Each structure stands twice: as structure tokens, then as C-alpha cells.
Amino acid sequence: MPASTVAMALRRVGHATITSVERLGFAARFSVAVLVHAPSALRRLQLTLREIYFSGVLSLVIILVSGLFVGMVLALQGYDVLTRYGANESLGVLVALSLVRELGPVVAGLLFASRAGSAITAEIGLMKTTEQLSAMEMMAVDPLARVVAPRFFGGILSMPLLAALFSTLGIFGAYLVGVRLIGIDAGSFWGNMQAAVDFRYDIVNGIIKSVVFGVAVSLIAVFEGYNARPTAEGVSTATTRTVVASSLSILALDFVLTVFMFRGLGV
Amino acid sequence: MNRSTLDLWVGIFVTIGIAAILFLSLKVGNLLTVSNDQGYRLEAEFDNIGGLKLRAPVKAAGVVVGRVESIKLDPQSYQALVTMKIDRGYEFSKDTIASILTSGLLGEVYIGLDTGGDTKMLADGGKITKTQSAIVLEKLIGQFLFDKAASGGGASGASGGGAPLPAATGGGK
Known part of the structure; x- marks a missing residue:
């Protein structure tokens, strides 16, 4: 019967739409609730510090090593292309601008999502599965204030620092390869970089980007954990969703932010 | 984890993070020497x-x-x-x-x-x-070719293109 098949397909579309709108509404209410608990995260500073330790300090190694290698590879590849145009003193400019504007915030955000975001989701999801969150509610402790808000704000505070460290180590790696290994003049490496990188346009915009990515990743991580189905499978699905959703939102947000920040500058 | 050890590590993390932002601002962005607002x-x-x-x-x-x-x-x-x-x-x-x-x-x-x-x-x-104004290379080449054609006249085939222009300033009439 074709009519019933059409009706079934339409019902499926309707169900999917209602579910996603419901989820969106729940996510919005959840974000507002987390923001309302911002003062309590600051009041219980020790909890937030603990989360900065887990999401920030423990991500240091991967961020620093990746930054160093990204910078060194950029220097090698950039030198290879720039030297064809006789512009190899511009290596510092190339590396600094690509790291500060794009690669620092984006790659640090992606690493942060997979290193810290997935851990946050798994932890909160497991707390929900083992009914620790319900137990807190029974004891009149709000899990949003006690568990979610410190993780959220710890992530927001860690992310810009990690992105800045990534860019710094990247520039240091490019210095090692460009100046020490290849032998570009150190003066023109730093001098051209300083002439081309603008504090307001490049560095402040890069920091704004990393803060936005920090908010996005932390929010997705705590939301997915809090919203996970309380089964072993549900926690694993939620962890996967965190990594996929935060990576995609980082890349999409990066495009939108770049359009607004850097449009028209190079006209 | 011991509380004071945790505090120490977070302190180290925040300090080197802020140091990295300062490095980017001062050494890479050259904030001190170029002040954009003043002017x-x-x-x-x-x-x-x-x-x-x-x-x-x-x-x-x-x-x-x-x-x-x-x-x-x-x-x-x-x-x-x-x-x-x-x-x-x-x-x-x-x-x-x-x-x-x-x-x-x-x-x-x-x-x-x-x-x-x-x-x-x-x-x-x-x-x-x-x-x-800026020197536009295409206009310059066009001008050069025009002058060359005007001064070369009918004898263009005689000595090839390499002969210097006799009167570059008067070429355009």
C-alpha cells in the first residue's frame, strides 16, 4: 500500500524533527542552568581548580608536543614553497600568522575535545549510570553546581591558555627549524614577524577564537555526559558524540568567526 | 591527589599559559613599539x-x-x-x-x-x-610599445627591435 508507506515515512520525519527540537530545547535550558551556576563554580574554587588540573594540566604534554611538531613541519613546508619565490625571510610571518590566527585555536581545540572533552563526558555519564547524580540530588546537593559547573568553567579557563601555549611552541619549533637548522637570518625571521603580526587583529582575535571553542567543547562535553543514557553503551555513545560534535562545531565556528574577523582586511 | 600538589600544578599551568600569551603579544605581535590607537x-x-x-x-x-x-x-x-x-x-x-x-x-x-x-x-x-600614483606595469609596457611603433615607422623591419629609441620624449607627439 503506497499511501501507508508515505505516511510511515512522514511519521518518521516528524518523529526525528520533534526529537531534535526537544533535544535542542533541553540543551538550551541546560546551558542557561550551567551559566546560572557560574557563581557557585567560583565560590567552590577548589573544585574548579581540580578540573583545571584534569582538563588543562594533564593536556599540557599533548598540546606542547603537537605544537612543536606542527611548527616544525610548517617551517619545513613553508620554506620549501617560499624559497621558490625568493621570499624565505617571510617564513616567520607565514608560521606566526597561521598559528596565531588558525592552527593554534583550532588544533588545540580539537586536541582538547578528544583529550579532555571525552574524559568529562565519560566521567559525568558514568556518574549518572551509577546513580551518583541521583544520590546527590537525594542529599539536596545540586549536581549542576557540584559536578557540571566546575568542569564547564575549568574547560573554558584552560582552553585559551592551551591555545596560546600551542602557538608559542609552534613558533619556537619554526624558529628551531628555520633559523637553527636551515639558517634563515634570525633578525629577519623575528623582524618580519613583528612587522606583520598585529596585536589587535591577529592575537586578540586568536584568543577570542580559543575562548569560543573552549565554551563550545566544554558545553558539549558536559551536556552529552549529563544527557547520556544510563547504560554502558549509552556512555560510550555519548563519548563518541562529544568528540564528533565538538570537532565539527569547532571547524564550523572557526569558519564563521574567520569570516567576521578577517573579512576585508586583505582586500 | 594532594591538595597542595594540585594547586602547584594548576599554578604552573596558569603561569606558563599567561607567559605564552605575553610572549605572543610582545615578541610576536610587537605590542610595545607599535601603538595603533595613538595617532x-x-x-x-x-x-x-x-x-x-x-x-x-x-x-x-x-x-x-x-x-x-x-x-x-x-x-x-x-x-x-x-x-x-x-x-x-x-x-x-x-x-x-x-x-x-x-x-x-x-x-x-x-x-x-x-x-x-x-x-x-x-x-x-x-x-x-x-x-x-602607483606605476602600473601594463600601462608602462603599453606606452613603451606605442612609442616604439610611432618612432619606428616604416623602417621597423630594418634593424630589428633592439635599436634604441631616437627621441623617447617626443615619440608620442
Whole structure:
């Protein structure tokens, strides 16, 4: 019967739409609730510090090593292309601008999502599965204030620092390869970089980007954990969703932010 | 984890993170020497700005003294109206010549300021009247070919293209 098949397909579309709108509404209410608990995260500073330790300090190694290698590879590849145009003193400019504007915030955000975001989701999801969150509610402790808000704000505070460290180590790696290994003049490496990188346009915009990515990743991580189905499978699905959703939102947000920040500058 | 150890690690993390931001601002972005907010504006009209871009440097004697802030087309005169932001502390006389130059063959396009002998100085919003446009390579080649055709006349096939022009200035009549 074709009519019933059409009706079934339409019902499926309707169900999917209602579910996603419901989820969106729940996510919005959840974000507002987390923001309302911002003062309590600051009041219980020790909890937030603990989360900065887990999401920030423990991500240091991967961020620093990746930054160093990204910078060194950029220097090698950039030198290879720039030297064809006789512009190899511009290596510092190339590396600094690509790291500060794009690669620092984006790659640090992606690493942060997979290193810290997935851990946050798994932890909160497991707390929900083992009914620790319900137990807190029974004891009149709000899990949003006690568990979610410190993780959220710890992530927001860690992310810009990690992105800045990534860019710094990247520039240091490019210095090692460009100046020490290849032998570009150190003066023109730093001098051209300083002439081309603008504090307001490049560095402040890069920091704004990393803060936005920090908010996005932390929010997705705590939301997915809090919203996970309380089964072993549900926690694993939620962890996967965190990594996929935060990576995609980082890349999409990066495009939108770049359009607004850097449009028209190079006209 | 011991509380004081945790505090120590977070303290180390935050300190080196802030140090990284400071490094980016001071060493990479050169925040201290170039202060963008301090400065005054000068205007200049050019027949052709060539490849001049926003935020291109403005140089006097090779020293960067400001940046190009806006480029517009004047609807009356059909000339390009360029606004420059000059760092406070640098003053230029009223008969300053602004020319659009290129550093090297493939280098960036910038505005060069050559100060004159006038004792009166340009103030905020002042206009540089003496300007020299960008050299457009296509126009230059076109002019050269035109001159060559005009001076070569009928004897173009005799000595090939390598002969110097007899009167380059009078070639266009």
C-alpha cells in the first residue's frame, strides 16, 4: 500500500524533527542552568581548580608536543614553497600568522575535545549510570553546581591558555627549524614577524577564537555526559558524540568567526 | 591527589599559559613599539593606487610611521581617497609628497612620504595635495610599445627591435 508507506515515512520525519527540537530545547535550558551556576563554580574554587588540573594540566604534554611538531613541519613546508619565490625571510610571518590566527585555536581545540572533552563526558555519564547524580540530588546537593559547573568553567579557563601555549611552541619549533637548522637570518625571521603580526587583529582575535571553542567543547562535553543514557553503551555513545560534535562545531565556528574577523582586511 | 600538589600544578599551568600569551603579544605581535590607537589621520588623493591594501605601511625614509586606514573612490573626481593613520610624534610639512611605491619586484606596496621645506605642518585630517600614483606595469609596457611603433615607422623591419629609441620624449607627439 503506497499511501501507508508515505505516511510511515512522514511519521518518521516528524518523529526525528520533534526529537531534535526537544533535544535542542533541553540543551538550551541546560546551558542557561550551567551559566546560572557560574557563581557557585567560583565560590567552590577548589573544585574548579581540580578540573583545571584534569582538563588543562594533564593536556599540557599533548598540546606542547603537537605544537612543536606542527611548527616544525610548517617551517619545513613553508620554506620549501617560499624559497621558490625568493621570499624565505617571510617564513616567520607565514608560521606566526597561521598559528596565531588558525592552527593554534583550532588544533588545540580539537586536541582538547578528544583529550579532555571525552574524559568529562565519560566521567559525568558514568556518574549518572551509577546513580551518583541521583544520590546527590537525594542529599539536596545540586549536581549542576557540584559536578557540571566546575568542569564547564575549568574547560573554558584552560582552553585559551592551551591555545596560546600551542602557538608559542609552534613558533619556537619554526624558529628551531628555520633559523637553527636551515639558517634563515634570525633578525629577519623575528623582524618580519613583528612587522606583520598585529596585536589587535591577529592575537586578540586568536584568543577570542580559543575562548569560543573552549565554551563550545566544554558545553558539549558536559551536556552529552549529563544527557547520556544510563547504560554502558549509552556512555560510550555519548563519548563518541562529544568528540564528533565538538570537532565539527569547532571547524564550523572557526569558519564563521574567520569570516567576521578577517573579512576585508586583505582586500 | 594532594591538595597542595594540585594547586602547584594548576599554578604552573596558569603561569606558563599567561607567559605564552605575553610572549605572543610582545615578541610576536610587537605590542610595545607599535601603538595603533595613538595617532592622527592624513588624507591623500591618488589617480591610481595600484595594489595598495588596507593596513599597508606608510613610510618616511624607510621608517614605518603609520598605516593605511581606508581606501575609497571619490565620486566627484574619480580619484582614490586614501586615509592614513600616522603615529603621534611624527609631523610632516604641508608640501609633503606622498607616492605609492613597491618594495622590491614582488614586495608589498606602501606609501612613501617625502617631506618638503614648508614650515607649516599637517594637522589631524589634513590633506596631502602632492601625490604620485602607483606605476602600473601594463600601462608602462603599453606606452613603451606605442612609442616604439610611432618612432619606428616604416623602417621597423630594418634593424630589428633592439635599436634604441631616437627621441623617447617626443615619440608620442
